[in-house]
Amino acid sequence: MSAASPAPAIRSVDEHLEDVLAAVHPLDPIELQLPDAQGCVLVEDVTVPVALPPFDNSSMDGYAVRIADVTGASEEFPAVLTVIGDVAAGSEGLPTVGPGEAARIMTGAPLPPGAEAVVPVEWTDGGTGGGAATTMRAASAAPEGATGEVRVHRPVEARAHVRARGSDVQAGDLALEAGTVLGPAQIGLLAAIGRGTVRVRPRPRVVVLSTGSELVQPGEELGPGQIYDSNSFALAAAARDAGAIAYRVGAVTDDADTLRATIEDQLVRADLLVTTGGVSVGAYDVVKEALSSVGDADEPGGGVEFHKLAMQPGKPQGFGSIGPDHTPLLALPGNPVSSYVSFELFVRPAIRALMGLKDLHRPRVRAVLTADKPLSSPAGKRQFLRGTYDAEAGSVTPVGGAGSHLIAALAHADALLVVPEDTTVVEPGSDVEVMLLG
């Protein structure tokens, strides 16, 4: 009879995390349009197909000239050149610049044949016959600028103001290596080398559902004995924050058949399932009831195990895989702070593992405890207290108490203080481990 069965072994936080991470593998890669790949991990080494820039081009608005024609030019004795036309960026058909000639050229436009350098417009009269120019007039308003004569006031060296083909990257260069996370600059580089799509691990789809017959949707009226569902909102937001596509399924009532049916329904869009509540030792702990009763590992709950963890908050936890695709499922406790802390410790690393990220964990630092009185912590349990971290002072201050229901304090915390299993008292001024919630 299970009510009298021997107490199951207590499991450490590290054992549970190890178990989760051993079972969660990076998602299979897919080819995504570049904008959709933002935040994803590249799975291929991307090499440069064509040199960048792909052709010699001007780095200034000015005149493409031959060196010999401007040797010794000065404001007093300008070189007078015949303007043979405009070379704008993207213009087709380049004029050839012969002796005594110049082509008016725009930034990014290809250096035309015959030309050896570019003279910036500010070093010329801009074709106006006046003093030094500061700008060109728009070609649409003043088409005559593409013809006539230009006076060049300074000589230039060969290749001056010319960006050489391949000066940024050469064809065959490694642009980005597999494992790179695609942020804006990496997306810019991929676009620049002409990649319209890219092979990445997709964002995991995480289905979050809370359980509890007492739960009411925020915005509705509370009846006696009812509370608002906050877990599905907080954890869907946290999953999104971790990089996932989160689907929030509202609260499911404490009925095993309903829960099983809901989970089966959701499997089609889940790479990871997260439930809250119903994992402890009560007679209405529906997640445990629904998922520990299935013998076939291919059925929902077939592979889900429930444990007591040596931690506070967050003692009761379930983990396993469900359904024909063995979709991983984490069953977190129902208390809002317990579920949030559990998410940070186990679900967030799982999401990041599914994404193929190398860096799975929140940063941890050491800090000096600032507190009025010593903190007490239960022996044999790793305690996670909410706190605020002051990077400049290198200190951390607890917010709220140790009770696992202090959701208000959680909303004012930016860190978790980690008190090890063998520590029962932490004196103010002690050095403690802090997990930064970012």
Next chain:
Amino acid sequence: MSAASPAPAIRSVDEHLEDVLAAVHPLDPIELQLPDAQGCVLVEDVTVPVALPPFDNSSMDGYAVRIADVTGASEEFPAVLTVIGDVAAGSEGLPTVGPGEAARIMTGAPLPPGAEAVVPVEWTDGGTGGGAATTMRAASAAPEGATGEVRVHRPVEARAHVRARGSDVQAGDLALEAGTVLGPAQIGLLAAIGRGTVRVRPRPRVVVLSTGSELVQPGEELGPGQIYDSNSFALAAAARDAGAIAYRVGAVTDDADTLRATIEDQLVRADLLVTTGGVSVGAYDVVKEALSSVGDADEPGGGVEFHKLAMQPGKPQGFGSIGPDHTPLLALPGNPVSSYVSFELFVRPAIRALMGLKDLHRPRVRAVLTADKPLSSPAGKRQFLRGTYDAEAGSVTPVGGAGSHLIAALAHADALLVVPEDTTVVEPGSDVEVMLLG
């Protein structure tokens, strides 16, 4: 004649940023569904409407009892109580616990009338008549657990394992103050106190368009003199990263009418417009041509001014407002690295200002320059070099050169080195300012 007009005054980076931030105001707040408010700034002080928890409830799965009935109870001499029923979380109609009676109670369920404390199931026989229980059997499988007798092995104090009404927050308490950024924990708290919607500043809609007749969509074939459009991809991604809803309009050809029409089209969905290219002194600089020629401040371009900034890269910049709603527009230079650096310096703070965030800027730190040779920087210009920052060593190493076209280097940088206007040489080992790109 503009080609011979006096050179416009050079503007400092700080002047330009000040100008941008003076013109960009937080967006008007709207009421959003809680999940849609993630990452947004709250504009109201939110007070707690009902105490949390809203009623005295059990923090354990166990038995709700009267203190006197379990005084002196031990495993050898248990208190034997009559189980009068189950109180599950969310169950309606509470039984009254009389002398000699106990109600089986679940975590989160309301403490029934008459009961003064909760005895955890592990301190009882769980109603089995055997030794200490470790769990309850599911009520669906073993309904007899809600009846019969329970042996209690330990006494409890009044209110033991009871979470008092209001022990987390009291009605009228300030839950979150205006200005709070809504992350997962804040969304959890708002849900917990019953807020289905919340008043926040919305994410700004940022329209990004690149200009240039030479630009080709990545994935297509390059013709002679053409390059791939990367700016619209990189900056839309960067805008999204900064918190905006980004709309990427492909590359617009260098034609003033087309550009004006495109901008007018886009105004309807823009809280901020960002263009790249066409802002310098060339004859085909379409953004400048299209937007500086309009006299009426309510017409597109009516309020856009173009400047030369004392910075490298990113010298030519435009800023102003356009259209009937005076939508802010930032016209960035077309070079990919110039536009990216300009985005970081001017657009990202503008997006964050539109969101109503207080903290507009990237973190800046001091670091020691690690380099083979001194860096040179033009006099009178603030230079922004790409680099990698090593937090542990407190050092920064330049990536690529000073050329503004090194988009490959940008994709491997995580920081910008800031070289002040009056510095022309930075020796290795010097202390430099670093802007972390995060």
